[in-house]
Amino acid sequence: MITMKNVCKSYKVARRNAGLKQACKSLFHREYETIHALSDVSFTIGDGEMVGYIGPNGAGKSSTIKILSGILTPDSGTCDVNGRVPWKNRMQHVKNIGVVFGQKSQLWWDVPVIDSFELLRDIYSIPEELYHTNLEELQELLDLKQLLRTPTRQLSLGQRMRCEIAASLLHSPDLLFLDEPTIGLDAVSKLAVREFILKRNETHKTTVILTTHDMQDIEALTKRIILIGKGQILLDGSLGDIKEGNATIDETVAQLYRSYNI
Amino acid sequence: MEKKKCGLQLYIHYISINVRSMMQYKSSFVLTVIGQFLVSFNVFLGIYFMFQRFHQVKGYTYSEVLLCFSIMLMEFSLAECFARGFDTFSTMVKKGEFDRVMVRPRNEILQVLGSKFELTRIGRMLQAIVMFIYGIACSEIQWTVAKVLTIVFMLVGGMALFTGIFLIYAALCFFTLDGLEFMNVLTDGAREYGKYPIGVYGKRMVQICTFIVPYALVQYYPFLYLLGRRTSGVYVVLPLLAILFMFPCYGLWRVGVRHYKSSGS
Amino acid sequence: MKKYLSFFRIRFLMGVQYRAAALAGVVTQFVWGGMEILIFKAFYEANAEAFPMTFQATTSYIWLQQAFLAFFMAWMMESEIFDSIVNGNIAYELCRPVRIYSMWFARSVANRLSKGVLRCFPILIFAAFLPAPYGMAAPESISSFLWFLLTMVLGLLVTVSFCMLIYVLTFFTISPQGLRIFFVSMVEFFAGSVIPLPFFPDKIRTIMELLPFAAMQNVPLRIYSGDLAGTYLIKPIVLQVIWLILLTVFGYFLCRYAEKRVSLQGG
Numbered sequence: 027m028i029t030m031k032n033v034c035k036s037y038k039v040a041r042r043n044a045g046l047k048q049a050c051k052s053l054f055h056r057e058y059e060t061i062h063a064l065s066d067v068s069f070t071i072g073d074g075e076m077v078g079y080i081g082p083n084g085a086g087k088s089s090t091i092k093i094l095s096g097i098l099t100p101d102s103g104t105c106d107v108n109g110r111v112p113w114k115n116r117m118q119h120v121k122n123i124g125v126v127f128g129q130k131s132q133l134w135w136d137v138p139v140i141d142s143f144e145l146l147r148d149i150y151s152i153p154e155e156l157y158h159t160n161l162e163e164l165q166e167l168l169d170l171k172q173l174l175r176t177p178t179r180q181l182s183l184g185q186r187m188r189c190e191i192a193a194s195l196l197h198s199p200d201l202l203f204l205d206e207p208t209i210g211l212d213a214v215s216k217l218a219v220r221e222f223i224l225k226r227n228e229t230h231k232t233t234v235i236l237t238t239h240d241m242q243d244i245e246a247l248t249k250r251i252i253l254i255g256k257g258q259i260l261l262d263g264s265l266g267d268i269k270e271g272n273a274t275i276d277e278t279v280a281q282l283y284r285s286y287n288i
Numbered sequence: 289m290e291k292k293k294c295g296l297q298l299y300i301h302y303i304s305i306n307v308r309s310m311m312q313y314k315s316s317f318v319l320t321v322i323g324q325f326l327v328s329f330n331v332f333l334g335i336y337f338m339f340q341r342f343h344q345v346k347g348y349t350y351s352e353v354l355l356c357f358s359i360m361l362m363e364f365s366l367a368e369c370f371a372r373g374f375d376t377f378s379t380m381v382k383k384g385e386f387d388r389v390m391v392r393p394r395n396e397i398l399q400v401l402g403s404k405f406e407l408t409r410i411g412r413m414l415q416a417i418v419m420f421i422y423g424i425a426c427s428e429i430q431w432t433v434a435k436v437l438t439i440v441f442m443l444v445g446g447m448a449l450f451t452g453i454f455l456i457y458a459a460l461c462f463f464t465l466d467g468l469e470f471m472n473v474l475t476d477g478a479r480e481y482g483k484y485p486i487g488v489y490g491k492r493m494v495q496i497c498t499f500i501v502p503y504a505l506v507q508y509y510p511f512l513y514l515l516g517r518r519t520s521g522v523y524v525v526l527p528l529l530a531i532l533f534m535f536p537c538y539g540l541w542r543v544g545v546r547h548y549k550s551s552g553s
Numbered sequence: 554m555k556k557y558l559s560f561f562r563i564r565f566l567m568g569v570q571y572r573a574a575a576l577a578g579v580v581t582q583f584v585w586g587g588m589e590i591l592i593f594k595a596f597y598e599a600n601a602e603a604f605p606m607t608f609q610a611t612t613s614y615i616w617l618q619q620a621f622l623a624f625f626m627a628w629m630m631e632s633e634i635f636d637s638i639v640n641g642n643i644a645y646e647l648c649r650p651v652r653i654y655s656m657w658f659a660r661s662v663a664n665r666l667s668k669g670v671l672r673c674f675p676i677l678i679f680a681a682f683l684p685a686p687y688g689m690a691a692p693e694s695i696s697s698f699l700w701f702l703l704t705m706v707l708g709l710l711v712t713v714s715f716c717m718l719i720y721v722l723t724f725f726t727i728s729p730q731g732l733r734i735f736f737v738s739m740v741e742f743f744a745g746s747v748i749p750l751p752f753f754p755d756k757i758r759t760i761m762e763l764l765p766f767a768a769m770q771n772v773p774l775r776i777y778s779g780d781l782a783g784t785y786l787i788k789p790i791v792l793q794v795i796w797l798i799l800l801t802v803f804g805y806f807l808c809r810y811a812e813k814r815v816s817l818q819g820g
Contacts, residue, residue: 037551097390099549113549121393132388136309145305148298149392149399177312319731326738334747338596340754345599467573470580477581481588489591 028071033103035064063089065257074231078248086257087237124194128206133178140174150197164192184215204236220246241275255288302402324411355423357483361416363446364479365409371451372406377458438524445527446506452537462544505530557659564660568667575671586619605751609686610778616680616689623668624709625770627740638723654808661713693779705773707793712769714800724811745771765796
């Protein structure tokens with residue numbers, strides 16, 4: 027069970043204007059601007075639920091994910107993930123979560139994938155038996171048999187993403203964050219990844235929070251979506267609620283963004 | 289205790305995966321090692337030609353200076369080899385890879401140290417060892433157990449000191465990525481100018497290097513003991529005092545991590 | 554020509570923006586200079602007779618070297634250029650109607666100028682206020698100052714044209730890092746940044762002064778401090794011009810050859 031209540035977070039960023047004169051000016055004086063990444067965000071996600079967390083770039087998606095995964099401390103508000111406050115006692119918290127950053131890799135570039143997995147086994151202190159059952163299962167479902175002995179750098183993007191997902195699940199977390207897991211993948215890999223996530227959620231009751239710009243992901247995976255824009259939750263409901271007539275999902279979401287002016 | 293053992297095992301696992309990665313590029317590895325050797329070879333040549341002309345400086349002979357330089361170089365290369373993760377920490381922060389560290393249930397420092405193990409620093413180390421042997425052979429040091437211990441302590445203390453400085457650098461990366469070049473003064477600068485016993489630079493410099501950044505503890509004072517210019521046993525253990533320097537560095541790192549958690553960048 | 558000027562401009566603006574980096578550079582170079590001078594002072598005290606330059610000329614040399622570090626240091630190369638060659642992004646550049654060599658040349662000069670201009674004044678001003686002989690002295694004469702400016706520009710161009718060779722050679726190697734370290738250490742040593750050339754034994758020095766590396770910082774810095782003057786000026790300046798022409802022509806054609814190879818092999 028995840029609850030976030032009245033969470034606020036703001037940052038200060040330096041502003042810089044174009045041109046030589048401005049550049050010289052900024053040598054001596056710099057202007058700052060406060061950005062409200064999250065203002066008063068609240069929601070609850072139940073165990074085993076799969077939620078699509080969507081919104082345009084800079085809406086506050088990654089701040090939310092960072093808070094939930096214990097990387098970021100909010101300015102105010104409370105948050106509870108399965109009885110834990112993520113940013114307090116980080117180590118206890120992250121033992122039970124898995125994170126896939128679609129744009130970054132957690133596998134060692136030059137060594138076979140299995141070597142990275144074994145390092146992860148040691149990092150998470152996964153008991154040998156559990157490691158083997160998990161590896162066996164993930165290997166089966168994600169079709170990794172041929173890949174594990176290959177160095178990461180020789181894998182295609184789709185193959186790599188399958189390995190990345192497996193890497194994040196080796197320690198059987200009960201909460202999984204997927205940050206753009208299908209970005210840049212070809213159709214076959216996308217389908218494979220989606221199918222796997224669905225299955226995983228079904229069999230292990232893993233709670234999944236998915237952020238993506240690919241609305242087909244949302245359509246295929248989640249019943250519930252949370253829409254965030256300008257740091258606020260704008261909508262929390264099911265896809266069916268917002269879909270009008272036979273508009274495609276992309277049109278629906280674009281319409282939504284327009285109507286909220288984000 | 290069990291936990292500690294696990295930490296060490298994990299670290300060894302990290303090193304092994306680092307080495308395996310590196311061995312994928314053997315020729316590049318060899319070339320970089322040679323490159324590392326060349327860089328410090330320059331410094332050596334500089335010393336060589338200066339001594340061709342001047343023969344001694346502040347009463348130190350050529351072989352004595354080489355001995356001093358080689359010990360400093362060893363201290364530095366060891367620290368660089370093991371603490372390279374801190375030295376390149378800015379890239380880690382820039383690429384957002386520290387987020388990955390934060391979502392894993394392990395000590396952050398252990399993970400950062402494990403992220404990079406720079407075996408190419410052997411190049412420097414090799415050169416240091418050659419100079420060290422030459423320095424020992426030519427200097428007229430009367431060897432005792434205490435003196436051998438002094439060298440060991442110098443290496444340990446020096447490695448700790450430089451690791452501490454790298455840690456400061458990494459901690460500062462949490463606050464800003466601009467302008468950290470000034471830290472080069474403390475790292476590369478110390479390696480570069482630590483080739484001569486600090487006394488050469490005058491009394492003021494010795495004071496700075498004793499009380500502010502304690503280089504003199506791992507270089508000047510124990511070195512005087514090695515040469516027999518000081519005889520008190522205190523000089524033997526003085527280098528170990530430099531380990532204390534790591535505490536404030538660690539404190540700064542903690543502050544940095546806290547800042548990272550509140551700013552997220 | 555206009556497009557290269559605009560590469561120059563954009564790079565220059567970029568370089569000027571990093572104020573913290575510039576400040577850090579100033580501090581670093583100031584400490585560096587101070588330490589160098591302390592070493593040379595110790596050697597001077599060890600044997601003043603053996604000193605090949607006046608002590609004042611040496612300190613001026615050191616301060617100028619620190620102030621204009623960005624102009625002459627071979628290691629200040631642009632990793633973006635190396636990266637683009639290694640990861641194949643160079644293909645995009647090849648699609649544009651520009652000469653790679655000229656573009657990188659303009660870019661490197663701009664980069665060095667912007668870094669150098671930001672950093673030199675604070676260092677020079679601080680150094681000028683230090684008591685003699687530790688501070689920076691005024692130039693020997695107006696004419697030597699003018700020659701200094703001219704040879705500095707030449708020296709900068711020679712440095713850039715040599716670095717261009719290193720970039721271009723990256724096309725032909727498996728280990729750009731190794732190549733880079735090798736050449737950079739060579740330049741450092743022969744150009745007189747480890748110790749100024751006059752400190753080398755005469756025989757070695759006569760040979761070193763003929764090499765392209767001596768046409769970089771060695772000439773302007775020694776002219777300023779009055780170590781090179783009168784008829785002694787002619788040879789190094791002529792050498793600077795010759796090396797500049799040779800290096801750029803060679804680099805240019807090597808680059809053309811490399812481009813062809815890339816387009817044939819697909820990177």
